[in-house]
Amino acid sequence: MSLPPGFLDELRTRLSLSQVVGRKVMWDPRKSNQGKGDMWAPCPFHQEKTASFHVDDRKGYYYCFGCHAKGDAISFVRETENVSFMEAVEILATEAGMQMPARDPKAQERADRRSELIAVMEQAVQFFRLQLKTAGGAAARDYLAGRGMTGARLDRWEIGFAPDGWQGLWDHLRGKGVAEDMILDAGLAKPSSKGGKPYDTFRDRIMFPIRDARGRAIAFGGRAMDPEDKAKYLNSPETLLFDKGHTLYNHGPAREAAGKGKTLILAEGYMDVIALSDAGFGAAVAPLGTAITEDQLRLAWRIDPEPVIALDGDAAGIRAALRVIDLALPLLEAGHSLRFALMPQGQDPDDVIRTGGAGAMDKLLEQAQPMVQLLWQRETEGKSFDSPERKAALDKDLRAVIGRIKDPSIKRHYGDEIKNLRWQLFNPRREGGARKPWRGRKAPQPALSATKSSALVSAGQGFEDYLHEAVILATLITHPGLLHGALDALERLDCTSDDHRRLQGALLTHADETDPAALRAAISGTIGPAPLENLFALRHVQICPSVANPQDAEKAALCLAEEVAKLTATRGAAQEIEDALQDMDGLADEGLTWRLGQAAEARNRAGKSDNEDRGEYDIGPNGARISRDERGAFESLLAQIGYGTKEPDAS
Template sequence: MSISPAFLDELRNRVPVSRIVGRKVTWDLRRSNQAKGDWWAPCPFHGEKTASFHVDDQKGFYYCFGCHAKGDALSFLRDSDGLDFIEAVKVMAQEAGLPMPERDPAAAKRADRRSVLVDAMEAATRHYRMQLATGQGADARDYLARRGLDQAGIDRFELGFAADARQGLFTALRDKGIAQDVLDEAGLVIVPDDGGAPYDRFRGRIIFPIRDARGRVIAFGGRAMDPNARAKYLNSPETPLFDKGRNLYNIGPARTAVGKGVPLIVAEGYMDVIALALAGFEGAVAPLGTAITEDQLRLMWRISPEPVIMLDGDAAGQRAARRLIDLALPMAGPGQALRFAVLPAGHDPDDLLRAHGRGALQSVLSEARPLVDLLWEREIEGREFDSPERRATLDANLRKAIAQIPDEATRNHYATALRERRYALFGGRRGAGRLMPGPRERSGAQAGAPRAQTRATPLGQQDAGDVMLEVMALAICATYPGLAASVESRLELLAPADPDRAALCHDLLTGSDSAAGRAALARIMADRYVRATRLIREPGDADKAAAVLANILDKIEARRMEFSELSRAEAEIQGLVDEGLTWRMSESARARHRSERPEIEDTTDLNEDRDALSARLAAFFDKLPGKTRR
């Protein structure tokens, strides 16, 4: 059905957003300004106590500062009530007192057909419920009683029973005037291809009605009473009403419960959901006989920004979790997170509740872990990292995984969390927490100190210029929050020799706060050269600070390149200095020159750098005993 923009604008003009939202929230009247159409309330989309949900009637929009939900009155109806677009427009039109535009004939026919199918599904639900109360349903009632369901629980979830008769439902509904083609299209019966008589899809099974977000029965799930049945659980097929990858069992009641502040718990099956809900965990849902799909994940996030995935502690549960990692990472971001609660091995929620009570399951929920934990465990489980190559493989796998995350801030936080876990895994060695090792690690040098054989030489000392550049880089990153994340890979390579400055560098990269880091920052900010720098003294121009920081890091890397070549020269010289060594020294000088004088070509200024380098080389060679120079 096509709705004109003019009609939608008229609806928005006639119906304030606050009138639609007000049915779902309690306004904070102390903070709201009713005269100006400015309203505040706790968010209806995620459990909270503070009024972070803002409605602006003048602009016609709402926005939550907690979960970042936003939109107009139509989108609120769709997200809060599970309505499709046309249904939301109908609600708004009724509020505004406007007649709906005429539908095109094809759309009207489809809508009318869906109504007929829904009526057939409701009739089937009543039939199955009556069958459970008969003598044929005695074994099913006994099974449900053993699972802890009393009559109140059976009625709440409208459980029924399909007798083991070939045409029990078909005959009952046909006698009520429901046509065979309707029963076939609704997935209630199977019509043989050879033209034989239709027969019931569900036979000898406990029946679980599956309702959509609006409360309409759209499908059934059936549990076999015969332990030798080919399929323990059987669901309705895909129909015009039912797409199993886009629905969740118990979604309507769970959404209402989550709106009151309870967590959204995603269990494995129907009985798990029923057991959880009856024990007071009313925000429970389940996928419909399949692994969680992308559409189901998006549906969960529309209900809660952080669903808890409840997994069995066995190998199958772990495999399901790992499949979900790759599905969720490309969709992760603010307001779209997951936590994982792992049940004790051999227990499902029903088992745990009956054996140990509600407190045991609450403990499992309270220990739910974030997605990043499962990603880390997947990459390290059963592996050893006793060589640079194996560690490099770990780094590559982690980088590949988090590269899927579209939101930059979330991606940076994942990188920080993984660095911390890597740091812990490798015994707290300096640099071990980096996804990319620093220059001292790559060269095999002892972290935090020069190599013993070069300690007494000029190459083993960090000159004042290096220290000042390092200090300025750290000062700029500390003064401009967020800047460190933009140069994360380069800042990782900084690896200050001073332990306190190293701690500060780690704090800036991970967002942590250590005593050593605070002490280093205090000393840096007390330095008279740092205090005299306008970018530090009068912070404000973040773009200029980023440019200056990039130039400082260029200079540090160029100086270290020169340092590395001199170190290599010290290690390689066995007698004569050849042309290859001289060429490498000159290339090192070129790199340093470009970083320090980027606007000048390689002309006389470079020759000055070469002269300075030659003087340093001469001083170095003079200190080597028994060496000759060519």
């Protein structure tokens, strides 16, 4: 569904972001200024004690200086409620009292029909629940009790029972005034081929209501009580409400649990999901008794970028896992993958929890294998590679499998991992783990102790960024008059250390302070003195002109601009190189070369300073810069006319 122009702008205008966020956080009264729309709280996206989550009500955005979460009201609802974009818009529109844009007439008719069918489905849920409590549901109650389903659990999952009769539900709904076509369209009954009354779809079955992501009843899954029944589990037929391949059992509650940090688990059946959820693994779903479809996999990835597939530990479970791998390979993209937790032989998740408790299940989930491991196991387990031909056949099969991955970066990483596993298979290390001696002309010299303890080594590759950040922060603290002009750059500063992030947050909090001493006192009072002491103890900061000369505001402004430019350019170049490396597996064309060249040029431009200008210029007695080429030509002319090499006047 598309939204008309201006709808989202009007929605954001009507809403107060602090009210939307305020449902999930406790504001810090010491840091917050409600009159200015400047609100602070502990971040709802990660665990913390300090208030580093900032909401700017006037601009309508939030930002966390700890985990760097940022966005507006729509993104906040999406992240905290774990809903789609349109669902978040609907939630906020309802809160703002705005009517969602009307759809075309046919779409509206379908929506109205869906609402009517959902009402019929809810009546069926209540009918089945009532039947479970009657004498006719005694056998079903006994079976459920044997599976550990108590009264409270039955109520929570709305378990019911379809009696063993041809028109039990039909007669009940018709008696409630439900039209025949509504019962048939809901998939609750089927027309008779003999000209009689339609008959119930579900008979003599334990009933599991299937609800969509918004909690509306759309279908049923029924388990047969008769062990001789050909269909042990039977789902509702496809209807206007229900598309089996696009639905996951327990979708809504699992999405909410995943949004609170729980790992999404894909199990095989209803009872597995119920057992997992009741044991504390709330983000559990099932694909309705069938093999996982592509659409269901995409649904799972929308909930959690790396769900765990929990399958039975028998041959059928292994086959199911391998089918999921074949389905997932072409769909993989950066950040989306799968892990596999295989249950012990002959057990499913329900069995594991009943025999070993939640701890046993938690241990199996922690040991879940990445997809590449299971893929390698499939291609090598039980096979012999004692000849070049067999090894070549393995290589061919692996290339074909990896070739199905469309994402070039993931394809490269899979190739690297498979290459490593292949090396381990065909080149086992000697017993005792002894390595071969160094065979080069010269063995590498050990690093000096001074080198090992240097700041560059201990800080890693981010040390250069760390120093740029330090100069930026120290300059702003020493010259608070520059703060207002640098707020945007300061908010975008992606700090590399906890101290820097705390200083960044404190500077933004006290951006109205203009006196350097008062600003330092305010920062110390907010985050303690240690971050300030660590910052100004850096030799790189102490010799910086903007810090060493606190009275020279002009030089400080130039220094600040130069450091921000350098940091932006180096990080931009690093990101461009990373993106280009991912594209190397694709078509390496002139565009890729141009991108790298532009990144390098930007970095070189930002890295130039007055020190490098001295390679082309000299400084005259009056402080003016004199081109060395022009000065050389001038001195040569003076020599020719006999005036020697008198110092030219640059004034």
